[in-house]
Amino acid sequence: MKNTQYWLVKSEPFKYSWDKFNEDGRTFWDGVRNYQARNNLKAMKEGDLVLFYHSNEGKHVVGVAKVVKEFYQDPTTPDPNWVVVDLAPVEPLKSPVTLEQIKAEESLKDISLVRQGRLSVMPLKATEFDKILEMGS
Template sequence: MAFWLLKSEPSVYSFDDLERDQETVWDGVRNNAAAFNLKSMQVGDEALFYHSNIGKAAVGLCRITKSAYPDPTDPTGRWVAVSVAPVRRLARPVSLAEMKAEPGLAHFPVIRQSRLSVAPVRPGEWRTILALAGEASP
């Protein structure tokens, strides 16, 4: 299983929305690096759901339920989407400031490539985020 980071502006689509919907299409990604990451996702992989702009914090965990397929919002057929479902809300949000203060997250995508909306997360980074949230890691 691989780990990922999915960023969304909570005013557009929040973790509350994902919990309400129980599954969603992660579409609208129009960045080559982020699209490559979407194409690399497999069913069962897990992702941190990160609220960008407002909140700037990892707030929940979600699971990939359908691997890459043509993005239904893309008339060109160039871009892909995946489907995701909520796993659980983190015990407490982990803010960007907390992440930046943690030496083990120096290369974490939200710090190193702040504009990338879909990024891989290393297992050690995953465990560190869960620990910062007050949770045990898998």
């Protein structure tokens, strides 16, 4: 049996919101133009769980998604260096978990969201993922 990996992806709500994601039911995660974030997309496996974070406006985790298709060429660019994965919504958090709450939580002080604020796709440890879910329940 495969081990589930955990991730966090960021989207500015005016570009692609959690509500729009739920309306669509599935999307490819495009527009990643950072090599570290791209490598994280390439490491995602079908069934992995993903926290959906609204960046810039709101700055909070709003829901859980899952990887439904592993990486392939980003259809929005001819450059083969860039890839996407397909994500589908799983469930919203009962209450959004803010960046301030995450920064205030000692067990989350080392996550990339805090340490590498500009990274748009980042791995999480299972304990970090579970803690954020707990904070949002």
